[in-house]
Amino acid sequence: MKPARERVAGSVANFVDERVGAARYLKKSLNKVFPDHWSFMLGEIALYSFIILLLSGTFLTFWFVPSQEELIYNGSYVPLKGIKMSAAYASTLDISFDVRGGMLMRQVHHWAALLFLAAMVAHMMRVFFTGAFRKPRELNWVLGVALITLGIVEGFLGYSLPDDLLSGTGIRIAEAILQAIPVVGTYAAFFAFGGAFPGLVFIPRIYTVHVLLIPGIILALITVHLMLVWYQKHTQYPGPGRTEKNVVGYPLMPVYMAKAGGFFFIVFGVTAFLGAVASINPIWVFGPYTPTQISAGSQPDWYMGWLDGLVRMSPPLETYFFNRTISWNILIPGLIVPGIMFTGLALWPFIEAWATGDKREHHLLDRPRNAPTRTAVGVMALTFTIVALINGGNDIIATHFSLTINQIMWATRISIFVLPPLAYVITKRICLALQRADRDLVLHGRETGRLVMLPHGEFVEIHEELSPQEAFTRTSHEQLAPIPVAAIDANGVRPKGVLKDRIRARISKGILQEQIAKPTAKEKLELGDGHH
C-alpha cells in the first residue's frame, strides 16, 4: 500500500490529466534544458521586479485616492497639518504615516520600479552585445524595446500620481511637450488634461492608465516574450560541446525551478531591504503641487534623466511663421531624438542582418569582441545617453563639484557630439586588440612569468598552452566575409539596383573587413607545443 501522501498526489494528478492531458505536455517540459550563466538572470530580475510591482502596487491602491479634489490635511504628519492639498497627495501621506507597513510598501514599490527599469536596460545590453537578437529572435527584441518604452512611461506616470511638488513639475513638462507638437499639440494637451493645465482630471486619468492599461499591456507582452523564449529555446554562450544545433544546461525540474524560484525570493528580499533602510521619493518633504512653486535641484527618476538632460542642453531655438510657432528646443530633445533612438533600437536586428547579409539562424552568442562594429555602435549609443544623463543632473553636479551650470552645460553640449564617435572608434580598437590577444593566447599560450635559462645562456619565458576547451572557446566564432560588390558585366550593363547594392557592400565592408584572422588548426599545429 502506498503512503497516503502519494495516493492523494496521485489522484489529484489523475484528475487534472484526465481533463487537460497535462502529463503529455509536462513530461516534455519538466526536462526542458536551460543554459546557465549569470547574465541570463538580468531578464529574470526584470520579470520578478514586475511581479513585485504588481503585488506592492495592488496594496497601495487600497488606500490611494486618485483625485485632485482639494482638502485640508489633518493626518499625523505634523508639518503639513492644516495645509490645502489634493486628495491624492493627502492619501499618499496617509499611506506613508497612518497605514502600518504603508511606508514600507511605497518604498518597495518605488525601488522595484527603479530596479525594473535598470534590469530591463541591463538585460537589453546583454542581448545587444552578445547578438542574442539575431534571427530567429528579432521579434522578441522588438517586444523588448516595446516593454522598455512602456516601462519608462509607466514609471513616469507612477511617480506623478502622489501629486507632490516635484512630480507635478514633471507633469507640467510633459504637458509642455504635448503642447509643442505642431498642428495638433494644443488639442492633444487639452484633451489629455481635460482643459488647460493642470485641470482636475489628470490624476484620475493617469491612475487608470498606470494601474490598468499599461500594466495590462506589459503583462501581455511579457507573456508573449517568455513564450517565445520557451518555444525558440534559450541562446547559449559558445564553448566546448555547444553548437548551433544543441542547447546545453540544466533541466527545468528540479535545478532550474529551484534556482529561478529561489531567485525571485532573493530579488523580493533585496527590494524589501531597500524599502526598509533606504528612503526614496519622500513626498512629504516636497509639499503638495502648486504651479507657482518649485524646489531647486528638481530631478526626475534616473530613466527619465537622460531625456531631461537632452532638453536642458538644447539650444534656444524656436521658429515663427504665419503666426505659428514651432519649438525646436522642445521637439528635438523631447520627441525627435528619443524617437530616432527607439526606432533605431527596434530596427537594429533588421539593419544588422541587411548590412552583413547574414540571414541564418543563430543560437550561439557572440563574444562582444568578435562583433566589433556592433559593440562599438552599442557603446556609442550608451555614451550619448550617459552624457545626456550627466547633463540631466547638472544642477546637482554643479553644487557637489563647485562647477557652474554653464560649464557643465557647455561641456555636455560639446561632448554629446564629440564623445560618441570617439567611443565608437576606441571600442572598435579595443575589440580588435582583444581579438589579437585571443589569437596570441591560442597560438602561444599564457605567459607564466617563469624564466628559464637555456644551456647557451638565452633566457626564455615559459608559455603555458591553453586547454583545448579554452582554445576552442576563443576560436569557435565565425568570421563572415563582406558582401561582394556586384560587378558591371562585360557589356557594360549595370545590374538592377546597383547603387543600393554598392552602398550595402560598402557598409558590410566597413563592418566585416577589419577582423583579426583567428588561428586555424594548421597554424596551431605548425607552432607546436608553445616553447618558442
Next chain:
Amino acid sequence: MSNTELEPLKDPGLPAHAHRKADHDEAAAKRAERQVAILFLLSALGTVLFIYSYIWIAEDIYVFIPIVGTTNAHQLFLGLGLASSLFFIGAGAVHWAKTLMPDEEVTAQRHEMRSSDEDRANLIASVKENAGAAGLGRRSLIKRTLGLSLGLVGLSPLLLLRDLGPLPGDSLTKTTWAEGVHLVTDPGNRRLRPEDLEVGAVAHVLPEIEHPEHRSLNDIAKDALLLIRIRPEEFRLDAERLSWTYEGIIAFSKICSHMGCAVALYEQQTKHLLCPCHQSTFDVPTGAKVIFGPAARPLPQLAIKVDEQGYLVAAAPFNEAVGPSFWERSK
C-alpha cells in the same frame, strides 16, 4: 589557401563533469542539508520579526542606525523582517540547488524554426481551399463592403474620445490680469504698495480676486507673477517697456516661457532669474532676455502702475500668451 588550412580548432566536447564534495561524501551532504535548513529557519524568524514589529513596535519610536541615520523603528523592523523572510527562502532554495540537486549538464537538440517545405505547401493549399470555399475570391461585393465597414468601425471609439477635453479657445492667451486689477501677495492676498518692496527685493504676486480661497490652480498656473525692484537707472529697456515699470519695479510672468515651470530662483547680485527645471536664465534689467539655457523667449512682462490709493495695479493685460509655446501662438 586550401580549405584544410582554414579549418578551425576541433571541438573537444563538453568538459568532464567535476563532482562536488556532497556527491560522494555523505557528511558533506548532511552539512549542506543543515545549511539549507538554517537558511529556511532564518526566513521563518524573519516572519516572526515582521509580526512582532507590526503588533508591538509603536509607530512613533525613532532609532539611530549608522549610515541609514535616524529612522522609524516600526517601519525599519517591519521591512527587515519582510526582507529576511523573503531573502532566506530564496537563499535556501538556491543553496539546495547548488549543493544537493543533480548538477550534471544535459544536452538537448534544437530544431530549425522554419517549417518543412511540405508543411508550408500543405498550409497554403488548405488556406486557399478554405478561402475559396468561403467565396472570398469570387464575391467581391462582400469583400469591398467588409473592407469599408472595417475601415469605418474604428472611427466610433476615436470620436468617443472627443469629450476628453474642451477645445483650447483663447484660454492659453487670456489671464486674469486686466487694467486696474490689484497685485496681491502670494501667499497672503495683501495689496502691495511700491514702498513695500525695497531695491533688490522680489515678491510673488497674484491678481486680486473676490474669493481668494477659491482661486483655482488653473488660474494660478497662468496668473503668477514675479515682482522685482531694482534701481530704475539699471533698466536697459525701450521706452514702451520702460513705461510698463514703476519706479524700478518690474513684473514678469513667473511661468517659464520654455516648459512652464515656476521661474522662482532670483539671484540678487547678478539680477538673473533662473528656472530650476532646465536652467534657462533670464536677465531682469533687459526685460528678462534669455542669456542662457533652452528657453527661446523672454518672460512676458506685465505693465504695472499705481492707483489713486497708491496700490500697485496692472496697467493692461499681458500683450502675449504666458507659459510654454504652442502651435497657434503668434510671435
